[in-house]
Amino acid sequence: MHNDEALTVFVDPYQAKVLGELSISDSLYAWADETHGTFMIGDTGDKMIEIAVSFTILLVITGIYLWWPESGKTLKEALSITANKGRAFWRDLHSVIGVWISAILLFFCVSGLAWASVWGGSMLQAWSTFPMQKSASSVSSTITHESLNVPGLKQIPWGLEQSLLPESEKTKTTQQISIDSIIKQSQALGFTQFQVFFPSSETGVYTTSASSMSKDIENATDDRTVHFDQYSGKVLADIGYEEYSLAAKSMAVGISLHMGQWGIWNYIVNTLFCLSILLISITGVVMWWMRRPQGKMLLAAPQKPKNLKRWKQATWLLLPISLLFPLAAAAIVTVLILDRIILFVSPRTRALFD
Known part of the structure; x- marks a missing residue:
């Protein structure tokens, strides 16, 4: 840390010469990470994203329900794009791609939502946190492991x-042992690529x-965190993937x-998934445009379909x-009120939306 800025410093291991430095907290990656998590507006942005992700989960569940093939239509037909023109084509493209990627989308939503402040921090993460009192x-x-995070990054x-x-x-001995001693002890314990945090x-x-979260290792099942007494070097706690709760293990992976x-396969799958999300978003806009109130340039809902049976059932679902999802429920109630x-x-005002 330097003037509240986290730096990566590159050092020649043979001459102990500093070859360069790179800001971590003020990097493009840190900017992208903060934008992704908070829109760069702090806790308010975090809650906005939590609401959006919660609604996405609800849309996936109700979307699958509405897609589910009715009598007379096979599952194979429902999983295929049968129409070739008009709104029916865009509807098939939207629903079929949506169903094929629904499991991955739910996975991304839940794994991302677990970082959010309310559903993640106050509920899931709080209930799944490792109880350090049982090991040390x-x-x-008051001081948690979160204090070890580099500013701007998790x-x-x-x-x-x-x-x-x-x-x-x-x-009585207040002499702190050296960082070299800690590094040697860590290597003796089996660590290869790892980070060392100093006493605060x-x-x-x-x-x-050494964890996949910090990108020291790729395999999350090899996560390991060891705490040493700063005066004696005694191991106070040694926590690995095996000690995590089921939720923590799921989140690590x-x-x-x-x-x-x-x-590389993970990059390819994630890229194809993101492109699919863009596509179903575009098809959603196209379907709305084709059903928008004619003669009006308003961001309004299309006319209600004549048969609302399944739509009503989806609402009750x-x-x-x-x-x-507390924030999603609160947002729904707020909008209705x-x-x-x-x-x-x-x-x-009703005329603007009819």
Whole structure:
């Protein structure tokens, strides 16, 4: 760290000469990561993204329900694009591609949503955090593993972020052991490529970590974090993938797949998936354009179809599932209330959307 800026410094291992440096917290990657996670507007952006991702999950579930083949249509036919022109073609293209990628889309949504502040941080991650108190005899009352993250980036395994850090034992000897000693101990424990975090206080610890989250390793099942007493070098806690909860194990593997860290095939699948998402988004806009209220240039819903039976059933399917995602449920209730208030205060407003 230098003036609150995280740096990567390149050093010649033979001459101990600094060859160059690169800002981590002010890099293009950090910018993309923060934009992806918060729109660069902090907690408000995080919640906006959580709402959008929660709605995406609801759209996938109800979309599959509406796609499900009716009597007289086989599953094979439903999974194929049968129409060749008009709105029927765009509908088939939208629904068929959507169904084929639905499992991957749900996976991306859930693995991303687990980082969000409410559904992830306050619920799933909080319930799945590794209980450091069971491994270390003394832990901090307030400082968590999240404090080890480089500003602007997440490098600590998901299942440890909210876990409290161990504390070094206070003794008459206050001489801190050297970083070289910690590196040698870490290598003796089997670490090859890893990061070492320095103690942040008199009771802080040295932490050696190798995880797919920090890109030190590719295989998430090899995640390992070890904490050392800063005065004696004693191992205070040694946490590997095997000690993670089921949710933490799923997230460790899921996040590395989400970020394309499992090799070239992972990049190819993720790229094709992203292109498919762009395509079904475009087809959705095209279908709306073809059904938009004629003669009006308004961002309004098309006219209701005559047969609303399945549509109503999908709505009743959506409502209870939405309760699993607090911000999505709150957004739905908020929109319904605002809709009623606006139409009550200004009935003429309805004409803008009819």
